[in-house]
Amino acid sequence: MKLRVYRFNPDTDQRPRLQDFEVTAIPGMMLREALIEIKKQDEGFTFRHSCGEGVCGSDGVNVNGRNKLACITPLAELKEPVVVRPLPGRPVIRDLVVDLSQFYEQYRQVKPYLVREDPLPEAEVRQSPAERDRLDGLYECILCACCSTACPSFWWNPDKFHGPAALLQAWRFLADSRDQATEARLDALEGPYKLFRCHTIMNCVEVCPKGLNPTRAIGKIKDLMLEKGV
C-alpha cells in the first residue's frame, strides 16, 4: 500500500515535502502500524504515538484531508495513496509532530477542574445516576486536538477563541452537579471570541474519534448563559 507522508526536519530541510513509502498491508492493520513500518524504513520519520488503542490521544494526524487518530484508523478504509499530514493550523515541529502549546493553553484557560466551595463531606459528594449521565459524552475527551485543529474559527483566532476541545471541557464542569463555580465560568466565557467565535461549522463533531459533540456542548453553554442572563 502506498502512503504519501509529510516530511519536514527543520535541522536539514528548507521546506516541507511529501514522500512516498510502500508498506505491506496485512488484514486488520491500523494506520499507526503502517507509520511504525515507515519508521523502520527511515528512522528519521517522526510522529507521536503510544497506547495504540485510542485512549492516550497522542497520534492525531490528518489523513486524506481528515483529522483522525492513527491507531484506530483501519488502513483498509483509506484510499490510496494515503496522504498523511500533521494536524492543520498548528506550527510543525518535525514531520507529523505539531506544536500543541496553544491548544493546551486554551484548555487551561477554561479552568478545567472541579471547584467546590462547600465544606467537603467525610464520604463522597452524592450525585444521582441521572446527574452523572450528563457527564457522558464530555469527560471521555482525550485531548487529541483533532477537533480544534479542524475548526476554522480556531485556525483564525487560536489565541482568542478557546476552540471546541476546551469548550467541551468548560461544559463538562458546568454540567457537573458537584461544581460550584457556574457564575465564574460563565463570566469568563463572555465577550465576542472565547465562546462566541463558534459558528457551528461542526467540523469538530465530524472528526472527533471518540464520537463526542463539542458543538452541542457549546450550544448548551450559550443556553445556560441566556438562562442566567434573564
Add this chain to the structure above:
Amino acid sequence: MPIPTRHFDALILGAGGAGLNAALRLAGADVRVAVVSKVFPTRSHTVAAQGGVNAALSNVLPDNWHWHMFDTVKGSDYLGDQDVIEYMCREAIPTVYELEHAGVPFSRLDNGRIYQRPFGGQSQNFGGEQAARTCAAADRTGHAILHTLYQQNLRARSHFFDEYFAVDLLRDDEGYVLGALVLEIETGEPLIIAAKTTLIATGGHGQVFRTTTNAFINTGDGMAMALRVGVPLMDMEFYQFHPTGVAGKGMLITEGARGEGGFLVNGEGERFMERYAPHALDLAGRDVVSRAIATEVREGRGCGDAGDHVLLKLDHLGRDVVARRLPGISDICRTFLGIDPAVEPIPILPTAHYAMGGIPTDRFARVVVPARHGPEEVVPGLYAAGECACVSVHGANRLGGNSLLDILVFGRAAGQDILRYLQDNPNHRTMTDAAVAPAMARLERWERSGEGESVHAIKAELRKLMEDHCGVFRTEAVMAEGVERLKALRGRVDSVRLADHSRTFNTARIEALELDNLVDVGMATLLAAHYRQESRGAHSRIDYPERNDQAWLRHSLYFRDGDRMDSKPVRTKPLTVDSFPPKERVY
C-alpha cells in the same frame, strides 16, 4: 558548553497517577516541584486502566478494609509485605473519597454513592462470598482519574516539563540523589534538574514482551535508571499476564467484563473455570485464570481454526449492561475485531500486563536497599511509587483494582514524606561533574555514527526472546537458554548505531535510550525468574510446581553490577492487626 541547570525542591519523573498524586501534595504545600514526563501528562499509561480502583466503601455489599487486606495478602500468594498492605487497604477509603472530591466522574448507584463492581479475588469475611469492591467510572476509570489529577495539578500550578526524557539519575559519592539529567525532546538539548528529592514514578515495562497490553512508552525507564545507580530491583520474576487480552493483538479487556457477569468458554463450549476455581469461577486470581486459559490452549481445547485462544462471553448480559458499564471495551471490540461484544464472544489470550516487582520501597515510598545496617536502608532523597516500585503490596500476584490504588496511595505517601524530608534537608547538595558524567556518557554514546544494527531490530529480538523464554509457564532449560541469548543480545547493543543524529524531536534517539532500559529490565526479569526455584503467584515453574515457603518466602533482588541475585525476608507483620500466615491458596 556547560549544561544548563534548573533547581527545584522536588523532582518527579513520570506524570501518571503516582507522579501526579505526589505532585498535588507538594504543589499544594508550596513546594517547588518539577514534573518531568516524556509525553504530555494525560498520555501516560494510567489513562488506559479500565476496570476501577479497590476500596472497602461497602456501597454495594458489606465490606471492610481488613477483608480487603486478607484478599490482597492471599492474592499475593503470601509474598506481599503485610505492613504496607494494611496501610494501603486502610488508606484506600479516604483516597477514593479524595479522588471523588477532586472531580473524578465515578459511575453512581441510585442512592448517589459511587458504583462498585465485583472483581477477581475479592471476598467478604476473609474468604467468604464474593465482594464488590472496585469503584468504577464505567470502564474508563484510569482515564477519569488521570485527567482529574492533571486538572487539579493545573489548579495547583505544578511545574511541568512536558516531553522531556529522563536520561539518568545523578548520585554523589555519599549516595545522595541530586536530581536527574533530562533531554528536552523538542530541541534535543540536555538539562540538569537539580533537586533535593527525586521521585521515580515512571511506570511499567510491558514493552519487553512482544504481545502486551502496555503502551509503546512503557519501557521501564525508571527501573533501569535505578539499576544504573546501584539500586537493585525486587521480585522482577513476578510479571502478570492478564487473562483477557485480545488474542494476537494484546488490547486489554477489563476484568470488569467478568465482574459484570461475563465468563470464559473453551473450544468445546465448556465453562472451564468450573474445573480450576469451583468457588470463584471466572473471578479467581489473575494468575489462576491465566494459567487455566494457557492450559486449555496447550491441551488442545482452544477455540478457532488454530485452537490458539478461548472466548469471553458477554452476550448474555444484555445490551444495556454492556453499553452502560463496558462502553470502552465495546469500542475496542468494534475497532480491532469488528464485533459487538453484546452479540458475539471476544477471542482472548493471557497477555503481558503488569510488573509486580520493581524498585524496593517502604511504606513512605522511600527507596530502600541492602546496606551496612540491614536489608532495607533508605537511599537519602530517593523515592519510587507506582508500577516501577515494589513496596510490596502485590507480592507474587496483583489483584485487579489494586494497581490504581497502589499508585494513588503510595504517590500520596511519597508526597507527604518528601515534605518531611525537605524540612530536615532544606538545602541543595553540591552538584559535581562526576555525578553528571555517567549520565552524559550514556546520552553521548548514541552520537556515534557508522554502520551498525538498528534499534528496532534489537528491540524486536528482545521482545520475542522474553515471550519465548519468560512466559506463563517456565522451566530451567528454557530460561537458562534465554539468559544466554539475552546476554549475547545485550553485548550487541554496543554495536547499534543511529542513522539519524538530528536534534529536533528525534524520536529515534529516544527509542535508543529506551532500548538500553528495556535490555536492563528484561535481564532483571529473566534472571530473577531463573533464580526462583518454586511456583508462586504469577511465577509458574513446571519443574518446581509447588510453592516452597521454607526456602522461598523471600523477596528476590537483582543487582545490575555483576548480574547478581540476592534475597531478603518478607515483612509478615502488619501494622496493628494479626498477620495472615501462609495457607494453601484456593479460589
